[in-house]
Amino acid sequence: MRAERDWISTPVTPDLLRGALDVERTGNGVLPHRLPAWARAQCPDPQLAMAESQPSGVRIVFRTRATAVELDTLPTKRVYAGAPPRPDGVYDLVVDGRPAGRERVPGGTTVTVDIATGTVESRPGSAGTLRFAGLSGEAKDVEIWLPHNETTELIALRTDAPVEAVPGGDRRVWLHHGSSISHGSDAGGPTATWPALAASLGGVDLVNLGFGGGALLDPFTARVMRDTPADLVSVKIGINLANADLMRLRAFTPAVHGFLDTVRDGHPEVPLLVVSPILCPIHEDTPGPCAFDTAALRAGELRFRATGDPGETAAGKLTLTVIRAELSRIVRQRAADDPNLYYLDGLDLYGAADFAELPLPDGLHPDAATHRRIGERFAASAFTAGGPFAAPGA
Known part of the structure; x- marks a missing residue:
């Protein structure tokens, strides 16, 4: 349960995302894509659709004095029938360029692939929340790297201090x-x-x-x-x-x-x-x-x-x-x-x-x-x- 505090909710907008080339609005929130819509429309291959929607290299980036950060997400997890279960995807926290934490979001939607028959079954699931706490109250650049192997809808970002976008251009x-x-x-x-x-x-x-x-x-x-x-x-x-x-x-x-x-x-x-x-x-x-x-x-x-x-x-x-x-x-x-x-x-x-x-x-x-x-x-x-x-x- 979340501790009582004054939370600030910030919409996840494109200016807070790095590594995504398109952002789709869904019924739950936003879904980062690594291919723009016009490119996705040119290839109906479900394998590519799954791969490009898995946000490898995509991260939420902002500047803040927050000591705690919460992110609500709805992950989509892939399972192969008969194969060992895959671990939940990982969210990596990076503060001022240094690793600062790692969390997972259990649950979510599950897509089961039966290799023998080629059938695919999707089971809807519920969203989850990850939390990073105990951060310094100093101004800092925060990055939340999304799971590279799970399609991830971003529902809500909450912090206990305001956030602002980090201007780009200082690195190649x-x-x-x-x-x-x-x-x-x-x-x-x-x-x-x-x-x-x-x-x-x-x-x-x-x-x-x-x-x-x-x-x-x-x-x-x-x-x-x-x-x-x-x-x-x-x-x-x-x-x-x-x-x-x-x-x-x-x-x-x-x-x-x-x-x-x-x-x-x-x-x-x-x-x-x-x-x-x-x-x-x-x-x-x-x-x-x-x-x-x-x-x-x-x-x-x-x-x-x-x-x-x-x-x-x-x-x-x-x-x-x-x-x-x-x-x-x-x-x-x-x-x-x-x-x-x-x-x-x-x-x-x-x-x-x-x-x-x-x-x-x-x-x-x-x-x-x-x-x-x-x-x-x-x-x-x-x-x-x-x-x-x-x-x-x-």
């Missing part, structure tokens, strides 16, 4: 696009996804367009990136194209060129970093499609497997080995006319030696420790002196 903005690994699958929390860790180490503001299952060179994503203000841009391409078995090499090459052309239309001279896939043994030399391992699921374990035929790479099917080689070639070709275009081999972020020490628990996604390693390595490669994202004068 890093715009990143990638797959579920960039989205943060299996990370320890919203500030512990590898892009969030790298952004913190690099001293930049993150806009994370990492979408689980959705890094597919979609033209609307390229146009969103073109139109989103940014000082630094990166695209991590590959794993979804292999595990979705979506295109062949003949289509892949011009699709990469077209994606980069569109991004460059809006960001003609900013540093643009192309990152190839980290190691994923099931898809290194075996094409997709990727599927759930039903035998593992029967044992209560969630794992993935590649179902393609390695012999079909000769006919243009994509593997991670093929994708890395072609991305490297494309960047070398384009860099002759684009001095601000760079390439980072994903194996430098997570390779064979890392897999031996920190294997991918489900065969596809890194765990929390591996997210930290990838984030630290990305920051060391991109943000330090001599790197493509190094601060001016570094």
Whole structure:
């Protein structure tokens, strides 16, 4: 129960949100989106709809002297029938750039996916409240990072002192696009996804367009990136194209060129970093499609497997080995006319030696420790002196 005090209720408006590109008004409150409505309308894929509405990298940011903060939210949690239950999503509190607390909101709406039948059942639930107390009464910048893996409707923000929006512009903005690994699958929390860790180490503001299952060179994503203000841009391409078995090499090459052309239309001279896939043994030399391992699921374990035929790479099917080689070639070709275009081999972020020490628990996604390693390595490669994202004068 909330202690008796004079609470101030503040609407969650776009000027209090960072990392969201659209805010939808719902019957409960507001729902942050990481793709604008026009882009969502161009792709009816329910997987993308779920992924872009999960607010990876989205945070509520305000300045206040409040000693206590409450936030009412309605989360939507995903459950796989027969698989181990997923923990509730995490809300991370950051005060003046430093971690200051972590809370969860139980309950909420539950979406159950039956892998065997493909059916999806949604069970409505009730909203919950998270509370951070014992904060300093000094003026401070407060960030509440929303769960990276739960669609989150924001209902009410309460504090025991007034809040005001924090003006932007003092830090560079890093715009990143990638797959579920960039989205943060299996990370320890919203500030512990590898892009969030790298952004913190690099001293930049993150806009994370990492979408689980959705890094597919979609033209609307390229146009969103073109139109989103940014000082630094990166695209991590590959794993979804292999595990979705979506295109062949003949289509892949011009699709990469077209994606980069569109991004460059809006960001003609900013540093643009192309990152190839980290190691994923099931898809290194075996094409997709990727599927759930039903035998593992029967044992209560969630794992993935590649179902393609390695012999079909000769006919243009994509593997991670093929994708890395072609991305490297494309960047070398384009860099002759684009001095601000760079390439980072994903194996430098997570390779064979890392897999031996920190294997991918489900065969596809890194765990929390591996997210930290990838984030630290990305920051060391991109943000330090001599790197493509190094601060001016570094």
